[in-house]
Amino acid sequence: MKKLVVILFLLISLVACSTSSDFISGSEAKKLVEDQKAIILDVRTASEYNDNHIENAINVPLADLQANDFSLVKDKEATYIVYCRSGNRSTSAIKILENEGYSNLYNLGGIDNYNK
Numbered sequence: 711m712k713k714l715v716v717i718l719f720l721l722i723s724l725v726a727c728s729t730s731s732d733f734i735s736g737s738e739a740k741k742l743v744e745d746q747k748a749i750i751l752d753v754r755t756a757s758e759y760n761d762n763h764i765e766n767a768i769n770v771p772l773a774d775l776q777a778n779d780f781s782l783v784k785d786k787e788a789t790y791i792v793y794c795r796s797g798n799r800s801t802s803a804i805k806i807l808e809n810e811g812y813s814n815l816y817n818l819g820g821i822d823n824y825n826k
Contacts, residue, residue, distance in 0.1 A: 734816045736824040739791045742816060748789040752821075753803040758795065764824050772799045775806045786812045793818035 734742075742748035750767040752759050759769040770782045772794070783790065790812065792800040797819035804815045818824060 732817060733797065733819045736826045739816065739818050739824060742789060742791060746789045748791050751783065751790050751792045753792060753794050753799050762821070764793065764821065772803050775803050780810065787814065789814040791816045791818050793821050793824070796820045
């Protein structure tokens, strides 16, 4: 029983330390753009991007990242702020980018969070 408790504690600790599920606020995102020249990455479809997007955001649909197309996000040392419609695709995109060696990743969640 003690081993099970220790294992559960370790699993919870690992999840709590994960950056891919932590969301930042719009004001934090704007500060990162100002201070660190962060790149805003929109992982929605091209159609969604064309309808509305954050100014200066780069559109790299999640499907492209899933297909290992990193041609628009070549700099693994750059700071990226990732967003989508609700936060699901941005979380998936960050996991993919982390697995590829990107380390300065921030999850804005949904596009509406930028102006909150």
